[in-house]
Amino acid sequence: MTNKRRLITAAIASTSLLSTNFIYAQEEKLLEEITVTATKREQSIYEVPIAISAFDGDKLAEQGIIDIVDIGKFVPNLNITQFSAGHNSSSNPFIRGIGLQDHLITTDPGISVYVDGVYLGRQVGQNWNLTNIERVEVLRGPQGTLYGRNSIGGAINIITKDPGSDPGAKVSIEAGSRDRLNGDFYADVALSETLAFSVTGGFKKRGGIGDFTNVPNASFDVGENEEVFSRIAFKYEPSDSFRLVIAADANDGEGGLRPYDTLIDEIPTGSLFQAGFRNSDQAPNPFDNATAQVDQTVVTNEASGISITADWDWSETLASKIVASQRESEYQAGLDDDSLEANFLAFPEQGDADQTSIEFQLNGDLGSWDFVSGLYYYEEEGSNSQVNTFFNGDGPGTFFIGQEVESYAVFANVGFDLTEQFRLAVGVRYTEDEKDAETDVGIGLFTNSAEFDEVSWDISATYTFDNGNSIYGAIQNGYQSGQFPARPFCLFGDANCFFASDNITAINYEVGIKGEWIPGLQMSAAFFYTEYEDLPYQVSTTTGQGFATTNLVVEQTSVGFEWESTLRVTDYLLLQSSLGLIEVDVDEQDGVQPEAPLTPEVTLSIGPEFHWTLESGAGITARIDYSYRDEMFGEPSNDPGRFTQIDSRELINANISYQSPDDKWSLSLYGRNITDERYDNARLNTGDYVLRILSNDPSEFGLRFSTTF
Template sequence: MNSMLKRAPLALAVSLASLLPASPVLAQEAGVTALEEVVVTARKRSENLQDVPIAVSAFSAADLAIQGVDDITDLQYSLPNTTLQVSRGTNTTLTAYIRGIGQQDPLWGFEPGVGIYVDEVYIARPQGAVLDVLDVESIEVLRGPQGTLYGKNTIGGALKYTTRRVSNEPTFEVEGTLGDYRRRDLKVMGSVPIIEDTLFISGGAAVLKRDGYGEFRNTGADNYNKDIATGHLKMEWRASDSLRFILAGDKTRDESNPRGGYRLTPSLVTGQQPYDDVYDSDTSLPNKNLVETDGASLTAVWDINDQYQFKSISAYREGYTYTSIDFDATAVNSFDVPADYEDNQTTQEFQLNYTGDRLSAVGGLYYYSGDACGAFDVILGLSGITLENGGCVDTVSYSAYFQGAYDISEKLSVSLGGRYTRDEKDASVYRYVYPGAKFPEDDGTIIAVQSDFEDSDSWGEFTPHVGVNYQFSDDVMAYASYTSGFKSGGYDMRANIAANPDGDEPFDPETVNAYEIGFKSTLWDQRLRLNVAAFFNDYEDMQVTVQRAVGQNDFASQVLNAGASEMKGLELEAVAAITDRLTLNATFGYIDAEFTELVWYDPNAQMEVDVADEWVISNTPEYVYNLGMEYSIEIGNWNTSFLANLAYRDDVHIFEVPSALDEDGYTLYNASIVVRSPNERWTIGLHGKNLTDEEYRIAGYNFAATFDDQGNVIAPGLGGDDTVTGFYGDPRTVAFTVNYAF
């Protein structure tokens, strides 16, 4: 079947749609129910999903619960052309790509290409952005640039995570989960009206623990374990019928062990062979890892009248990370990297919404101020030195935006918008060489300076939007749009001027001009929802992070502005209520992404090289699809649902340069049984994921040695070893969950 996919993507889309019957006769059968309306806020106002002329997917709290979704990375298997997964040797740092656009390097100073929003507050750093599902109202994923309404760094798309709204009735919910690898989770959620119709408090807390999927063989410590505590609290004051204030705070603490990579090749230093289990590793570093994030926000909403609403969102967030990354994954410190990051951000948004008979519009002002600092030490134990990179980047960003939709007639509507953004960045970067093994918190004697500079720059960009949609009937709408996206320029915090003389120069912003056509339909007496989108991205100055060893005792980093690249593709989403008991769903994504212009400075050859035909777009499989079903029956007055799905992801490149780390296509099979009591207070679920125990690589490090045709070592990699280490998705897991709510 996989070869058929590669030969006929359009045929697959048609065949998926054909799985969902559209016979008008079936629609007349007794007992058949229609699909529920899905409400989204993609355009910063509440609308029916089927009326929004952009590609957006939405998941309600009920959807997430019945599918056993633990965190947002589970969603990638239900989304076309989307990658959401844990970054390399981390537990809660997010790598996000949508339609071939994202950022695979989580270092401070580099900005993501997919915006993450929690209750409308932008999360600037990927550390701690693997959000666990706790007290959620909904999650929306917007595909394609969202530069007009959401601003810079949503050049690929945006993910909106909304916590549960309060109500006048007190609520309480407790959920416990037990699973293999000694998984033990506890979640408590609830809300209380302090003063009826006026003052409310709500919140949730969770402790999430699991033993490792593997271990560090030389120390016995867990590898791929989980140890997270998280919580949030929200207070809402409805000062009047037209004015309300929401004060919110949250905190997450991740003390899981740092993840150790799996060696794909034998070690040149210790002779260690690849282990049988991909979750096993060795390390010469302490199992020290801590990621803390917390924040607070104040939202004021004033319904001025039936047409106008004013909103103010003020927020502050901060984060701290200390982690230990053993690149070579051996008991010898030939290539170890302890690292220390911290960041904070302050944001303010003023927003004015207008809803009239024909015109709906939103405009606003946005301010962002953020500081990100850090240091990491590359300990090269065999050479007896440590290379330390460190520094800070301070960012101030201002923007003003407007977007409106006007109904020319009952069927034809046009939208027009734009945003102007101004970014200012101040950076300080150093690269020192120390004798022996040094950690970021230690003092040391500098024996060489490879970089030490300060600089500042600023960039401004206007990102427009133009769209048109036509309502052929109450159930079928077609649309076309042009949207521009923008991601800010910046500085390479790993700059090594000794190896790359231009390393202190800022890299430019990247921009994308995105064109999209699609249709949304609700057919078969509201029982079939079928949405299709086709897109083309013209990508300019794409920021590509490259690291290369310079001999075995040094490395050079660059952030390239690739001259040009293109992404074009097709997406399909379908769900059908076949009967009142049986629902089928399907998603499909196809993307053709490639560099068309790309020149980089090779630090070893000391010259520029054209690699447009050799390099690839990372973290972007050509094909993805998901097929699922839910069948519900009554057993002893308890509603019982049986769910099953398969998710396929095609071959994927981990980095822009093809390597042994690249992963072949794979399929995951999942199944669940969920039962609910007659009074709907009790929900019991049994969830199995990756039931065939598929082994699949999602990230890695590649500092390989050079070999001749006979397999003899010509030159070792950085640190003196052949460092090719991979990180893997979850193995087969089974979890039993009990939820009680009133």
């Protein structure tokens, strides 16, 4: 029996054991239930008929989590990488085999990211900081009813702290190896009985992992990163029935191109090999970079936004809400694909995106009935341009792609309590999307437009036992509008190739159990089966004219199991664990068997946490977190040489903290990736060479000091 089959067998056996013994669970709950807003209303995490993971914002640092990418190390069947345009601020989440490998404006992510109800449309340039936040929620499976388009794989919610909820101030500083220096502050101040504000800000600095060997005066090292960020929010609450929150945020980062190298010898028929280049012409250390193109060594990102959230309680049974936002972001990045001193393959890039969104909700709680309903509008305009590009030594050339999107939706989700324990819920959403795209690959401007519409729906049933534990079954539907090709160099041979793919749809069948079935064991388990239709895989190849990315449209089926638990072993020891198992089947395309990209079959994490209280009243907490991601493929295309296969990886973080007796300050010793595991983020086989994007995550050790006042 293989290790994967043993894991599956153990998972099924554990779930069966719990389901057959739930009647013995006691009324006493030894662990605190978590409240989430996954269904756009506050609920116990046990009550939500969705596979969901939740992270307490104040405890993220103890797990070694400093950004959204780190969240992907601890959630079952979630994998988050960074590689878009060689940028350090990008994030590419994949949930249950669904995500996005690209970042250009005509490609939409399959996983939606929200901050306080505001959708973030772009992956690059909006490096949202997880400092001083309330909670992170990861919803797995299609979320097409409440979260709409671009959530066919799931959604990630970031919830910030509410002004006035935790008066006081906090300052933290962190210093460690690799020139790590972080500092941040948070203040929550009540100006009057009706007005409060909160402000957070800080900076992050991390040194590089390699040198630009042919640019001695480079502004940054490979992988180096510096960022400043801030957020301010005002809350006006003149009565119990009305609340207004106005928030603004901004971040500004710059650094060195992320580490990568180019495998040349593996493709002897490729243009680099035929031109006489070899792997040995690159820097001997793959974390160094031998480019001589100065404009390819620096990456930057800026983003800012403002949001307005207004809540009205019209009566004890009826409420409304408005969430309006405007955001803008821009970045500079790109890759010198050859990683050589020669200017043979170079794609410097700039991108920008502006978005406006507004959502109106009308919600009610009518006793045995409740509902969440609303109207939604989203508009985005953005572009990506490449100037002074070189392809196979020819240049300088140019490339441009732009897109405008308008999206409209109306949605409703209605729940009905058939009994005190049995609940049914039904949701539906209608969406219309309009896209206007344009591109110039060096032979003139091409334009095209497309309109899409779709009805998304879901239905769920939840049975909650007297002790609060629950079992659920759900059928979820998701939708994503079609996409124009990202790099349509196919226009050289086909003037009609610049068109959008069809609507992308998903339907998910899921059953799960949640709760504290055994005193001291808080757990959730889910089995799922998901079908995707007209799913576009982004496939990149080199042509005689440029680096082309086209859509390979496939049918995909995913089946799997997920487990999360917190076990109170003793009064001093907690053990958190997660396990994800997935099998993805993709229909054959023209004799080629594609592989689901960036989707490990096994994801696993284990985190023991020890607590001691000293006689003085001070506390000591020690935690070790182990994360495993199975081998996977870096891109969807079939690769006979298996050059795009990524090896499995094991990461270990450690943290030990001392909390003062008066809870006013703490001092922590941390280690991230303490075994210095070096791993690949992605691999792309263009047919001419293999681009290997390396992790920017070497071992790091340091101290963190926090004080409140």
